[in-house]
Amino acid sequence: DIQLTQSPSFLSASVGDRVTVTCRASQGVGTYLAWYQQKLGKAPKVLIYAASILQDGVPSRFSGSGFGTEFTLTISSLRPEDSATYFCQQLDTYPITFGQGTRLEIK
Amino acid sequence: QVHLVESGGGVVQPGRSLRLSCAASGFSFDGYALHWVRQAPGKGLEWVAGISFDGSDEFIADSLKGRLTISRDNSRDTLFLQMNNLRPEDTAVYYCTRLYRVTTGDTFDFWGQGTMVTVSS
Numbered sequence: 148d149i150q151l152t153q154s155p156s157f158l159s160a161s162v163g164d165r166v167t168v169t170c171r172a173s174q175g176v177g178t179y180l181a182w183y184q185q186k187l188g189k190a191p192k193v194l195i196y197a198a199s200i201l202q203d204g205v206p207s208r209f210s211g212s213g214f215g216t217e218f219t220l221t222i223s224s225l226r227p228e229d230s231a232t233y234f235c236q237q238l239d240t241y242p243i244t245f246g247q248g249t250r251l252e253i254k
Numbered sequence: 255q256v257h258l259v260e261s262g263g264g265v266v267q268p269g270r271s272l273r274l275s276c277a278a279s280g281f282s283f284d285g286y287a288l289h290w291v292r293q294a295p296g297k298g299l300e301w302v303a304g305i306s307f308d309g310s311d312e313f314i315a316d317s318l319k320g321r322l323t324i325s326r327d328n329s330r331d332t333l334f335l336q337m338n339n340l341r342p343e344d345t346a347v348y349y350c351t352r353l354y355r356v357t358t359g360d361t362f363d364f365w366g367q368g369t370m371v372t373v374s375s
Contacts (some may be wrong), residue, residue, distance in 0.1 A: 191299065193363055238360040243289070243301040
C-alpha cells in the first residue's frame, strides 16, 4: 500500500498568513494526488486534484504542486473560514489511501 | 445539481449485518465509478470500496475483503454496501462519493452527507 505522510499534523496561523502543508508518498503517484478540506461534522470537499488543478468554485488562494512523491498545498492568505482539517489522497494505485490529516487552527 | 444521499446506518450488534444505500441524482449515474469512504470518530479518512461505472469491476480494501460487498443498480441510480459480521472497529461515518477522472489525475468530486454506523453490544 502507498503510505502518505502529511506534515505538519497541526498548524496554527493568523489571518493573512501564507501556509504550506506537505504530503510525501512512499512511492511515486505521478500527479494522482488530491487535497481535501474537511470541517467539523461535514463531508470532505475537494480543493485540488491532479496535484495542481483547482476544483471549480474553490478560492484561488488555494494552490497545489508536486509530482511523484512530494506534494504541497499552499494557502496564500489565510482567512478565518479556512480553519479545518486537510487531507491528501493518492488515486494512482489501489488501495486508495489518505494522509493522516493536518489540522489548521486560525489564531 | 449532484446529490448523493446515504441511508441504512444505525446501531447494530457485533456479528450482525447492515446494508448501506446511496441514492444519486443530478448526473448520469451509469457514467461514473462510485466509492465508499469511512471515518471513525475523531479519526482520518479510510477508503473502503469502489465499483466501476457498469459494475464490472469492484475494489475492496484488503482488510475488509470477505465481509464487505459493493454493488450498484444503475436502473435505480443507487449504490450499495453490504457489510457482514460487523465489528466494533467498523464504527464510523460512511460516505458515498463519486469518482471524477481526468487524464492527469482523479478525485472524489462529490460526497454524500454520510451515514453513521455504530457497532456495539
